[in-house]
Amino acid sequence: MLLSHKPDSELFGISFFNEDLYPLLFRMSVNLVVLVILIRFMYYTKARRKDYLFTYFMIGMITFFLCFGLKKLDIDTGMGLGLFAIFGILRYRTEGIEIKEMTYLFLVIGLSVINALASNKISLAEMGVMNGALLLLVAGLEYLWLLKHETRKIIVYDRIDLIQPEKYEEMVSDVQKRTGLKINRIEIGKIDFLRDVAQLMIFYDGDIQSFGTGTGPSDSE
Missing domain, CATH: 3.30.70 (Alpha-Beta Plaits)
Incomplete structure (x- = not known):
């Protein structure tokens, strides 16, 4: 008679490793590079507001990890949209976010969601086009058309x-x-x-x- 036992690769029902680690690392790297370009080299060079650097990076990475984790769970579209709406109405109670900073916040959240939720139905080329198009649009508005702020x-x-x-x-x-x-x-x-x-x-x-x-x-x- 064989005795059943838990596999050595699990602890309290949680596995130590699975193949999703590699997509996580790749997408996290892509998302981090996009955030650095958007926040550090586009937003900060114009606004020179260091207080928002920490905020944007942390919100971007938290959104990415949250969406990547929830993607593995069985949640319906309504719950997903409700979660995204919560992020969309974020504001600080001590100081209202100005319209430009709010736009960058929405960009940070949107790009992080795109990079986290991309699946086998969305190719790497499509993900690259979405990220690249938004970065190019921001760069064009900041450095070409809107030279004076x-x-x-x-x-x-x-x-x-x-x-x-x-x-x-x-x-x-x-x-x-x-x-x-x-x-x-x-x-x-x-x-x-x-x-x-x-x-x-x-x-x-x-x-x-x-x-x-x-x-x-x-x-x-």
Whole structure:
């Protein structure tokens, strides 16, 4: 009589190794290369925001591993779409994500999902075309068509006497002199008459100018 026993290659019902490890390593390498090109060499060279580098890389890799793992499970299309929708509505509670950063976040998630869920029905050539097309489109928009990125920043302005419409040009000249930036336009926000200050949203070309490391929100449009 033969005694049944668990195979040596398993621990608590979990196998130590299977053939899916090799596709995982290959797809992970492809995904990591794509993320490096997109985040480090496209996004960062324009935005210069180090805080999003960590976020994008981690969200991209977590999405990849999650989708690759769920692909091996029997989940229906509705659950998969619901999971993707959760990622699509992500936002930080402490600071809203600007529209350009949100677009890059969606690109990171989308590319990671493509690289993780590609099956034998999708050839390597097709996966390469999808990744390459998105990278080329981003590169074209960033470096060819959108050479100038208008950036905005909120500052606290103490010359409240210059916020009147008839003194707009004088206010622009004063802000340019004090910031060293070539201002495209200025929008007036909240006005505090008790402290004699106002919030100004200044717009300038971010690609050719720098403005320290201020704490106000900025956006490339």
